[in-house]
Amino acid sequence: MRPIVLAVTLLCASCIPAIAQNIRQLLDDYHEPRPGWNRVYSVTYVVEGTAVAASLTYLNDRDELQQQKEIKIPWSASFSMKQGTGVFLRAEKQGSQGGDLTVHIHVDGDAYWHSEALGADTIATARGECCVRPSR
Numbered sequence: 229m230r231p232i233v234l235a236v237t238l239l240c241a242s243c244i245p246a247i248a249q250n251i252r253q254l255l256d257d258y259h260e261p262r263p264g265w266n267r268v269y270s271v272t273y274v275v276e277g278t279a280v281a282a283s284l285t286y287l288n289d290r291d292e293l294q295q296q297k298e299i300k301i302p303w304s305a306s307f308s309m310k311q312g313t314g315v316f317l318r319a320e321k322q323g324s325q326g327g328d329l330t331v332h333i334h335v336d337g338d339a340y341w342h343s344e345a346l347g348a349d350t351i352a353t354a355r356g357e358c359c360v361r362p363s364r
Contacts, residue, residue: 269308269358270306274302275302275331279327279329280325282319282321282322284296284318285318286318310358311359316355318331319331319352321351328344329344329345331343333354335358341354341356
């Protein structure tokens with residue numbers, strides 16, 4: 229019985245360095261940031277259309293909700309944002325005049341998301357997460 233116990237003990241002792249190396253590698257992989265996580269993206273919000281004015285609500289680069297009333301159309305604002313930051317833009321037509329609204333979110337100059345408020349609709353909203361492509 230002793231030779232078996234000794235053999236198992238020696239076998240396990242020889243595995244410990246390999247197990248320790250695997251654990252070290254797993255920990256290194258866990259603490260390593262995901263690719264692009266620290267990258268900064270240029271995010272631009274755009275509101276355009278035939279409506280004269282709109283009330284806007286949007287998330288800025290500090291993840292703060294901003295509200296502006298009676299903004300003349302067209303309007304745009306740009307921010308530097310990191311991956312994972314929420315992006316949100318909502319425009320609501322103001323006044324009794326008709327018109328359409330379209331909101332766009334661009335990331336590094338490329339179209340990311342858009343929404344339209346046509347005819348009787350009064351609100352256009354675009355949202356997502358910087359800078360993960362939304363699925364429609």
